[in-house]
Amino acid sequence: MAPSTHTVTNQVPPLVGYDVFAADRALTEAVERHVTPGILDEVRGELGSLGRSAGSAQAQAWGAQANDNPPALRTHDRYGHRLDEVEFHPAWHRLLGHAVSAGLTDAWGRPDGHVRRAAGFLVWTQAEAGHGCPLSMTHAAVPALRTDPxxxxxxxxxxxxxxxxxGLRPASQKAGALFGMGMTEKQGGTDVRSNTTRAEPLAGDGEYLLTGHKWFCSAPMSDGFLVLAQAPGGLSCFLVPRVLPDGARNVFAIQRLKDKLGNRSNASGEVEFDGTWARRVGEEGRGVRTIIEMVAATRLDCVVGSAALMRQAVAQAIHHCAYRSTFGGLLIEKPLMRNVLADLALESEAATTLALRLAAAYDADTEEERAFLRIAVPAAKYWVTKRCTPVVGEALECLGGNGYVEESGMPRLLREAPLNSIWEGSGNVQALDVLRALQREPQALDAFLREVGKARGADHRLDAAIKDLLTELADLDAVEARARRLVERMALVLQGSLLLRWAPPEVADAFCASRLGGDWGSAFGTLPHSLDLATVVERARAQEG
Incomplete structure (x- = not known):
């Protein structure tokens, strides 16, 4: 066929060369709301710089290259010596290096550190979500380590x-280090108390030798790991360095890397310990309690990471529909497509607003906020991560066949979407954790109800939803079978309360009408037609260049 017949028309330009932070009004407003005024300009500046990098053609190329060239395991060198090293494409190191230099492992002790880090994590991981794992593990290890000064x-x-x-060197020879985590084993999974890895104490105070395995080891190329093992006094937490202080390699046999659905640029491995040197973290027999703060912090990152995936998917969908014409007009102007886009935008904004509110609670660190987080984190982790996959799937459909093609980037987002609902405890684990807090920690429920009550009287649908929730909470007998429904309602009521207080009226009204008022179908795009959907869509649009 002659080249002259192949004229390209009505194709959408790439969404590139834009500020990912500044283009996200829900995120920028959340930062303005939660950051101390005296440092707001500084935080805006650092997030704007990160946002421009994330939206650049270079960062987008890095993300694609890291995904297309997954890590490779080198178990031995040419002579048969054990190496156990994971090799990454240079693009992975560029992504990770940029993230570390932007402070995405640094929140504890910095002014408004959790809000500025969560916002940065939400921005930068839109370039490629896979390298978020070592960032999250490294950040979250700090509170566990603080149990041992x-x-x-x-x-x-x-x-x-x-x-x-x-590269692997003794920690004393490095200016920065990354951490991973190893909790689960073949036979137990989430039930870590069934772990069989043994920890035998040595003469040195707090020193042990570990023997056993880890079925999932997050970020196996890291400098150190927090792991659980059975000590004489019970399940305990240990720090396993990859390289010993004298420069020798610790025993850390990476048996294989997992072949995962998504998250392809990141390495997850199976490892074996055989006389592996470790130092105990916290008290012997208190391993779960020691590591639980790390788990809570990574659960918050699951919420933030899902919010990032939703935001990127929705931005791509709206961008496509703003340029693509069909049946005599732009897709974004078609009432039914506008309904779909608005529905997706609501889900994205609700997730972002909730994620940043949780980060702000970490920064406040008051007794009230800690009680609030005890329920709000697992409830948000349950709901936001569950919503991610359908949101990304619907956003992909907005691009039609173009969205199903790898070059669009949407399939990569879709493969990534289920991860956060599984990582750090799947849906049932989160729901049961909320039940434990309800039954054992009444102060947590009180704090949660005070938070949602701040919007009481603002919308009759929220008021009715709170009343219904209180009725459900009054009867916790035999509640396990309905735990998912209860936690879903708690998350939606919390999101509704936050949006009524902080989002534009059009957004809050549409959320309450659909998620709380029941005027919503089983698929996206079923919002009441009387709502101001055009304003909701325009607010969520990412303007390029």
Whole structure:
């Protein structure tokens, strides 16, 4: 066929060369709301710089290259010596290095550190979500290490450093370090108390040798790991360095890397310990309690990460529909497509608003906020991560066949979407965790109800939803079978309360009418037609260049 017949028309230009942070009004407003006024300009500046990098052609190319060239395991060198090293494409190191230099492992102790880090994490991981795992593990290890002041003094400056140094060397020779985590084993999964890895104490105080395995080891190329093992006094938490202080390699046999649905640029491995040197973190027999703060912090990152995936998917869908013409007009002007886009935009804004509110609670660190987080984190982790996959799937459909093609980037987002609902405890684990808090920690429920009650009287649909929720909460007998429904309602009531207080009226009205008022179908695009959907869509649009 002659080239002259192939004229390209009505194709959408790429969404590139834009500020991912500034283009996200829900996020920018959340930052303005939660950051101390005295440092707001500084935080805006650092997030704007990160946002422009994330929206650049270079960062988008890095993301595609890292995904297309997954890590490779090198178990041995040419002579048969054990190596157990994971090799990454240079694009992975560029993404990770940029993230570390932007402070995405540094939140603890910085002014408004959790809000500015969560916002940065939401922005930067839109370039490629896979490298979020080592960022999250490294950030979340800090509170666990603080149970041992000596360990914290040694490792915390490295974990919160803004310097990324690849390669395995003793920690004392590095300006920055990354952490991974190994909790689950073949036979137990989430039931970590069934772990069989043994920890045998040595003569040195707090030193042990570990023997056993980890079925899922997050970020196996890291400098150190927090792991659980059975000590004489019970299940305990340990720090396993990859390289010992004298420069020798610790015993850390990576048996294979997982072949995952998505998250392809990131390495997850199966590892074996055989006389592996470790230092105990926290008290013997208190391993779960020691590591639980790490788990809570990574659960918050699951919420933030899902909000990032939703935001990127919705931005791509609206961008496509703003340029693509069909049946005599732009897709974005078609009433039915506008309904779909508005529905997706609501889900994205609700997720972002909730994620940043949780981060702000970490920064406040008051007794009230800690009680609030006890329920709000697992409830948000349950609901927001569950919503991610259908949101991304519907956004992909907005691009039609173009969205189903790898070059669009949408299939990569869709494969990534289920991860956060599984990582750090699947849906049932989160729902049961909320039930435990309800039954054992009444102060957590009180704090949650005070938070949602701040919007009482603002919308009759929220008031009715709170009343119904209180009725459900009054009867916790035999509640396990309905735990998912209860936690879903708690998350929706919380999101509705936050949007009524902080979002534009058009957004809050549409959310309450659909998610709380029941005027909503089983698929996206079924919002009441009387709502101001055009304003909702325009607010969520990312303007390029």
């Amino acid at each position: 000596a360990l914290a003094a040694e490792w915390e400056p490295l974990l919160t450093s803004h310097v990324y140094e690849e």
